[in-house]
Amino acid sequence: MLTIENLNLSYGNFQALINVNLTLHSGDIYAIIGPSGCGKSSLLNILAGNVNNYSGTVLLDRQKISYRKKNIGLIAQDYGLLPWKTVHGNIILPLKIKKLNISDFKDKIGYIKERLQLTGLENRYPNQLSGGQKQRVAIAKTFIMELDLLLMDESFSALDAITREQTQELFLDVRNEKKPITLFVTHSIDEAVFLGKKIVILSGVPGSITAIIDNPTYGKSDSRKTTEFLDICTGIRDLIKKEWGTY
Amino acid sequence: MGYLLISKLKSFILGPALVGIIWYFAYWIIDRNVMPNPFLVLSALPDLLEHNVISHLAHSLYRIFLALSLSMIIGLIVGLAAADKNLSKILTPFIYFTYPIPRVALLPVVMLVFGLRDVSKIIMITLIVVYPIIIVVRDSVKDIPKETYSSLICLGASKFQMFLFVTLPWAVSGILSTLRISLGTAVAILFFTEAYGTRYGMGFFILDMWQRINYVLMFAGIVVLSMTGFILFVFIDVLEEVLLRWKK
Numbered sequence: 265m266l267t268i269e270n271l272n273l274s275y276g277n278f279q280a281l282i283n284v285n286l287t288l289h290s291g292d293i294y295a296i297i298g299p300s301g302c303g304k305s306s307l308l309n310i311l312a313g314n315v316n317n318y319s320g321t322v323l324l325d326r327q328k329i330s331y332r333k334k335n336i337g338l339i340a341q342d343y344g345l346l347p348w349k350t351v352h353g354n355i356i357l358p359l360k361i362k363k364l365n366i367s368d369f370k371d372k373i374g375y376i377k378e379r380l381q382l383t384g385l386e387n388r389y390p391n392q393l394s395g396g397q398k399q400r401v402a403i404a405k406t407f408i409m410e411l412d413l414l415l416m417d418e419s420f421s422a423l424d425a426i427t428r429e430q431t432q433e434l435f436l437d438v439r440n441e442k443k444p445i446t447l448f449v450t451h452s453i454d455e456a457v458f459l460g461k462k463i464v465i466l467s468g469v470p471g472s473i474t475a476i477i478d479n480p481t482y483g484k485s486d487s488r489k490t491t492e493f494l495d496i497c498t499g500i501r502d503l504i505k506k507e508w509g510t511y
Numbered sequence: 512m513g514y515l516l517i518s519k520l521k522s523f524i525l526g527p528a529l530v531g532i533i534w535y536f537a538y539w540i541i542d543r544n545v546m547p548n549p550f551l552v553l554s555a556l557p558d559l560l561e562h563n564v565i566s567h568l569a570h571s572l573y574r575i576f577l578a579l580s581l582s583m584i585i586g587l588i589v590g591l592a593a594a595d596k597n598l599s600k601i602l603t604p605f606i607y608f609t610y611p612i613p614r615v616a617l618l619p620v621v622m623l624v625f626g627l628r629d630v631s632k633i634i635m636i637t638l639i640v641v642y643p644i645i646i647v648v649r650d651s652v653k654d655i656p657k658e659t660y661s662s663l664i665c666l667g668a669s670k671f672q673m674f675l676f677v678t679l680p681w682a683v684s685g686i687l688s689t690l691r692i693s694l695g696t697a698v699a700i701l702f703f704t705e706a707y708g709t710r711y712g713m714g715f716f717i718l719d720m721w722q723r724i725n726y727v728l729m730f731a732g733i734v735v736l737s738m739t740g741f742i743l744f745v746f747i748d749v750l751e752e753v754l755l756r757w758k759k
Binding site for chain 2 (some may be wrong): 314333346348357360
């Protein structure tokens, strides 16, 4: 369980987040949506350990997050791959950082490569891959460990519409094998409704949680065309417009 | 790798061939003893063996190799330190103040402090080559996007791991390109420093032949020194092809 209590963040005189309270339960997938500048990425950066000057409490399994002891994955908008490492080198990087024996993960590495259609691309460098392939490497790299928490920052936004939908479905398949607590930030309402079991709406400056919506349509590949899916999208769009003015 | 070697071999032949053509024209126009016929110089190359050229070359290579290695190590350490927000406050003014000093003018001081032998020669070359490396490493490390470290931070990477997996590979790319630019300067300073306190080195050999008014062997010595520099350039190219394959 991930607990966020009374979270506040300021950059000098600018307050980015105010009084954010959120509890993420094991196995759940949360989508955080809101307009640009509402503090979505700031919230994610706090959880990823990149921002430390916040006030409030962030607990993972009732303890302060220890990035060395816990397995926390981050899939960034720019894929977060090291350009000087091959596909294989990027995938095994988390194991090296955690000082785990790579040979113990031989089967898992083979499985994840096959699962994410990366077999045959092992020796390529990121600049020799398409956007979709890079995204699949980023997913493989993240899921090579058994995750306690998965963070995603606009992870699919750089992909074209068709590749995005295919990669989202592939991501869900892999993610649902172990179901780590997942929090992803997006500015796409469709994406939030397709991936998020719960949709957290962040609005205003400073950013605060306006609403948390239960989403029964999440994760179903054929749900995108249903009336229920479209109704939820419209409802979220109206809610954000009401809070923010335009979207 | 095979294609790379063939391509390097082509440039190995083409470069000297172009120099040979220009040289022949210069010889034809000047037509003096001071500019000998390039074919005469080439035919004299085997004679260099009788003048102990292998030993001269080995001494020069030893000095230049040590100086370049030292420059890379110091350049990397100081460049990384200068990229640090706090250390930069001290190091950057120091670098900016000392960089414009004509370091060749420090030769008498270096000679007095480190003597006339190899140490002063290596230090002179290092003093001149190290500055561009420091500045390039500092700037390239400062340019690393913060996001590159993000996924490593949430994995709990130590500072050493972040250095090893991100900072060092990024800095190596800068070092190699600077090294290529610095190599020409290094060979020139090597020649300059081999004018004193030694009886070995290609610089000494060339100056010795000049004083003996043996222009053919003097030019043969220059050819050997140029070819050595050329081989070092090719070596850096190959190193770059291997270490920076990811950029292609």
